[in-house]
Amino acid sequence: MRIWLVGWWVALTMPVWAAQGLGMGYEPKYPDSFKHFDYVNPDAPKGGHLTLSASGSFDKLNPFTLKGTPPAGMGYSSNGFVFAEYGLVFDSLMTPSEDEPFSNYGLLAEDVLVAPDQMSVTFRLNPKARFSDNTPVLAQDVKHSFDTLMSQQAGPTFRSYWSDIKAAVVIDDRRIRFEFKRRNSELHMIIGQMPVFSRAWGRGKPFDQVVDEPPVASGPYVVDKVDPGKSISYRRRPDYWAADLPVRKGMFNFDKVSYQYFRDRLGEEESIKVGALDALEETSITAWVRRYKGRRFDSGEIVKTEISHRRFTGMRGLAVNLRQPRFADIRVRQALALAFDFDWLNQRLFYGRRARTMSYFQNSDDLMARPELGPDERALIARLVHRQDYLRIVQGPLPRPAATGDTPEGLRRNLVEAQALLKAAGWSYRDGALRDGDGKPFVIEIDIADRSSEPVLAPYARNLGKLGISLQYRLRDAALIKKRLDDFDFDMALQILGGSSSPGNELYDDLGSKSAAERGSQNFSGISDPVIDELIDIIVKSPDRASLATAVRLLDRFLLHQHYVVPLYYGKQYYMVHKRNLRRPDAELPQRLLAGSALLTTWWMDPPKIGERD
Template sequence: MPIRAPWPFDAAGRRFLGRTVKRCGLALLLAVQAVPVLAAHGYAQYGDLKYGPDFTHFDYANPAAPRGGTLTLANPDRRTSFDKFNPFTLKGTAAPGLNALMFESLLIASADETASAYGLLADDVTMAPDQLSVTFHLRPQARFSNGDPVLASDVKYSYDMLMSKSASPGYRSMCEDVKGVVVLGPSTVRFDFKQHNQELPLIVGSLPVFSKKWTEKASFADITFEAPVTSGPYLIERYDAGRGIIYRRDPSYWGKDLAVRRGTFNFDRVVYRLYKDETARLEAFKAGEFDAIVEYRAKNWAKSYVGKRFDNGELAKTEFPHHNGAGMQGFVMNMRKPMFQDVRVRQALSLALDFEWLNRQLFYGAYRRLDSWFSNTDLAAASTFDGRPTPGELGLLDPLRRQLGPEVFGQIVAQPTTNPPRSLRDNLRLAQRLLAQAGWTYSDGALRNAKGEAFSFEFLDDGGAMSRVITAYVRNLEKLGIQVDQRTTDFALYQKRLEDFDFDMVSIRYPDSQSPGNELRDRFSSEAAGTPGSDNLFGLKSPPVDKLVDNVLHARTREELINACRALDRVLMHGYYIIPHWFSAYHRVAYRKELSYPQRLPAYYTAEGWILSNWWRNDLAPAKAQAQTK
């Protein structure tokens, strides 16, 4: 469910004299006999920018890639229809592809750096000496699809709409430390901050920008099929809300020659076709109805991507390595419900998941167990030498010692295993003891509390790939006397129930980040727990967690960030708020032979976004582009 937009600077009219030094990834320009000003073509939260002001393209893009042809894709998730072109409001389901193809922001992320971004709509960013504000200057050539220039007033208008109650509350949580937005001139806008937070320039730089004219016929909250007035490379050509949508390249797209855009968005048209279920989608791909598919089910990858078209080379399948953090995927327990409020109950429920059996019987050994909210990164508490808090972590945890259990200061939680000499039987016996300590004992055919009430809950599912896993998990819970009702619903109703926190247990994936920041407020803060539509599905209200999230947000160096994330991770893992699943360090992609991609892969990327932005059709490729084809 939770999804985050990708992280999206003007020498014109401004003169700087003097020498350049480095600080926090920004060029610190010292004007002669003037107050020091932080300004640059990009921003790095920690360290230095990889690309200088005169770079020509990102290393993972192919500037010689030919442009043309059509890329046809299937629905990237389980939405089978859509009812709006506004991806920022809670009500309704937005068409696929809108964010990536139509909306732009002041900055755009580099996919081979962590927490670094470069100018897109903006060509300059100036950081105030006290770092309590940042000023962007817009590129004079930036244009909306209707030909209007992108102005500072549009940036402010977009911000105001995203901060309104009509928009997803995730935007308000991310921008909680933003005091306000000030228009300084037609092309200059300043964001003022409540306090120092090095991530804030990236956050405000990543916000989508759109024209006021988009809402001329309907308010922001009521926009349905009004075509967005945006600055991105594509326009909506036509659509059928129940079947799909076609985007065509804007022939007047203003940014095609920017360094950050060279070699990207190479297709004349992008088509999304909607399929009712995963089986139909896979069979449609094998029949040649669309061009590429990202596979998340290990069984499908092992068993279903076979046949004549694969044998003769018409279709290819490749596992692409990545360096993404693993994020967190797992079974979320809604602590707004009484039966999940005791940590011993939550720990017991985690003991009933037999990962080794699932990996062996269902996943063909393709996965590793998640052991952290920041798995596959140096931010994970489990990555310390002996699993115990480092001195840096203790400096943050010790002031909270009275509010934390003593176990937090010991070794990090180890995930249950059924590898010998352990077994599922051993784990269920331990779970039974924990449940008894929490007041739940087996009586009259069910696990009951002192009032005689049976331990029962509903597992809400949208009918996706987790169904087999949920069934196996429920089978183990039944051995403990826990009654589970598996409820399957359609995607739209599923999303609505999550937004209203109307569920007991669900399976969720939270996206990864190499440099976590304000999204953690939306995910873990006490305030977000009471905000419908937030990512705090757990109902977590914990002052220590609130404080540790603030420590992450206010980290000034990478070392401080690591210590803060590890301390937060340690507390979250000992709280058993989620039953962790598994991850893979590869993207599994199958595609038609007519598609190609650059030899150099990005380091941090989603497969769908990479295909959309960096691939091309090789049947259009000149010799120069072919030489860079993998």
Template sequence: MKFVLWRTIATFLLLTFLMAGTAHAERRHALSLHSEPKYGPEFTHFDYVNPNAPKGGLVRFGSIGSYDNFNPFIIKGISADGLGLVYDMLTVKSDDEPFTEYGLIAESMEVAPDNTSVTFHLRPEAKFADGEPVTAGDVEFTFHTLVDKGSPLYKRYYADVKNVVVEDEHTVRFEFISGQNPELPLILGQLPVLPRHFWEGKQFDAVNLDVPLGSGPYELSSFKTGSHVVYTLRDDYWGKDLPVNRGRNNFGTVRYDYYRDDTIAIEALKAGEFDYRQERIAKAWATAYKGPPFDRGHIVMEEIPHSLSGGMQGFVMNTRRDVFRDPRVRYAMNFAFDFEWTNKNLFYDQYARTESYFSNSDLASTGLPSQAELKLLEPFRGKIPEEVFTTEYKAPKTDGSGNVRENLRAALQLLSEAGYTLENGVQTKDGKKLEIELLMRDPAFERIVLPYIRNLERIGVKVTPRMVDDSQYINRLNAYDFDMTTAVLPQSNSPGNEQRYMFSSEAAGTPGARNYMGVQNEAVDALIESIINADSREALITACRAMDRVLLWGHYVVPQWHTGYFRLAYWDLLERPGDNPPYGLDLFSWWIDPEKAEAIRAVRGK
């Protein structure tokens, strides 16, 4: 009797546990990190779109350089702009939430109660442009292809995935190494789904100009390398009426025209050769956008504020090079950059100085470390700079007059401490001169770089600027074949796995990663995992701020600048919803006003 009783109790407990697990692993219409989704299961469209926006018309964008590849998922070649229009992902991120995704190809998602797997249930109606259905097998194929043959970033991005299981034609499960990465289900939601039947028998990792096949709203309809690429809205797009797409993908035809440089592109915009440009150069924004089209209101200029993290833009120093292995040398390079003079005289005071790898966000470190940050940092005391614990990071400052003597004296002292001697105007150590090649790709950057180079030469550091074309620049950057360059290290408002290929020791030795500085730091590696495994917004903020301090006091970059707004110029045939979302610029929620377009065509004759 006792045996029967205990067996009955055990069976009851097991069933209760399984039922509880099933109850918690319920299907969801959305995945959200550290918060509840803003939009419920019955939502009809995002708040920041116009669900009644008209569709049709031609929009033209200006691109710089050229392209030689229609496969944006590999490290080789230069991909054409706009290829993302061809592909749908499992989910879509909303731009009015920090990090929430809603089903696109996936109708619903299930996350295991212990976060050791995520299951995607695909929409049976999802189809590729050739009419073939999108299946779980395509999802599995995509994952393995990107990891095995795609850009190296995919292997690191999906490093915590243990297995992919196809349960049936429309159900696929990703199993994780552990349940400690709460972001991983959302990361997998961003997987673009490739057609297995299209790629079978082809060399995925080779540069090619084969017209791609996807399940997205547009198809590549024509192109001419070095000139343009054109995408056409698909009439038979399977997902056009989904809530995540309503009010979006409004342009009938999207054309990217290529120009040699930004100066030529701005003049082409004024001449009506294309319709929209986002300006990133302060001087151009202040001085170049003038003339009849602006005076008459035919071209609109807008500054739209946002809440996106500015990340870090700076002069990046490659610590793989002997010259930059000593942090004192790297710190000395900071004192030669006069941001205040540059901002006043070259940027028309449009920028703020960047002093964080998470600028313009609540993830940026401020003041001294909190108790929660110290808990993460203390195990590495003695292995990371003491300033991490004692001093708030501030970039060297000047009065903006151009007089940088005090800063240069500080730089000279640092170089002396690093063992350098100033002889005949040149810094030397062990018989070697302190000489640096500064890799560049943008001629417009010369006016910014030259005053910096002059300051460096005043302290005996010889700098040779090396201007190369886009292709050579990308190849050298991917191979870490540079001493110093300008690079952007972007950040989202919910950092996670991507930190591995930006700052981890493993990424430092992997060509094609974004660890341009060559950071190999035990504390940074541990803090990356703390970011990835954060189980709350508070824990994420703490880990990001702690890592921010370690990177800043490592002096891997000379921080430059950032803004908290988009600078847009566009012909007055484009319309946009009234309120731009705080976490993005959803350009494909804009549309063409037919009446305005006709009037503009009459004005510019095209």
């Protein structure tokens, strides 16, 4: 039996075991008897060695601690709980389907029980579940994973994400109950996505000292070979316990997955061109159009594939650090945004293939703030404790990123407006630079891990220079950039916020006041506002999708009026360069799935034909 959670705390008349799925505000798509997800090929052949690339370096095998950089393929990150890419090593209690807004189906847990008072959830483990050392996955391991990730030895995101969970209680070897501090509309769902690892991992060492030991987990792959900072490979487990489960059928098809590390993006490009890599997702339109050419492309040995998507992209922007006094004035932040000429970039660099980001929840029809407040939104504002503060900020039309029409006149108009805003904020141009009242020049530093950002930042720096602001972008090691972001030691940084089809507890870490001072949080800007905190609480407690969407739209509107970021752009297609023997399902890419994640989970490699070289 499945649970359809329209408002999950609606009183249940009796305990209900859900063998397959939980839906967040709707009936789950897949019935109890489903055999596989619609977006996979259940008959995909297994085999082959997939070689991919990664940027920068890595210095640890533990993805959950704050210090250091984990390797590609692990999936989790201490300062970004949601998968940056699909993990190869760790299984979770439940796993989401990628073609629904937010549904979970059993993986390690074969059953889940929501308590009648909705103040706890109990998971019953699949007796077949095994770690990579062939030991069973027990409730004690689940509790160990939770307690460890909630401790100070792990990154802070987990403590923020699961802050409403009071305790994990072992009932017996196969059952574990998570008790809640308060009702929370998605807590039973997000704790189901917790990565689980064995108590044997690290052999009793303090978790923050578990650095080089390969994880002991229950996922489809194990760490095979490691050349620290240079390469890592994963080997598919022939005894993977979940290989035939409906939620894993047709997935994780490569016998081996390797990542080669590069310091420069051009190195990755050249490697795919000569056949040293099997696939590369290209994010540069200029490179896609102009540089992927030659004999191997002409012969069909290497293929360029454009993959359309409908994914929620969220807010991709340049976040300013409000901890720096010069960014505290909203007029300064508005001026910085006025200097960014997207229209020029889109025509000159992107061949018209990018769209401007307008929302923290871009591409979501029901979550993006609308031009005018609706009756439901006005009613919610009237109930806000901080309604006067909300109304004080949210005045006038919905802010939209400034456009130039790709004309000198349009840019000049925006820069004149920016100049006036800066003057009103106390900045004046003298001695060749924009200066504050003490004569200190306005300088902004941005760290970049590779040169792919330079074509975007160079024209932005040129426009800011016309205002007397010096934008200095510096190439730094990715590990150093991460440390500086963790310590909030930066002026401006590229950040992607939102993008979830069902926003909830992650907003505490992204935007909540508590996370503003929490080292390693995702609250790069240092946002600390009681209005935002109140709206996040309302979102997390929302009883149904309609209520959640109303609160999210109000949050989006408030954030846009505050101009915390310089909005950038997004694409409606993924660009994948790959060898011709790589295949993908005929089904459309599901809404939630990233192209890189789809490559790992749903693609496969055709066996080489007789006499054909790999």
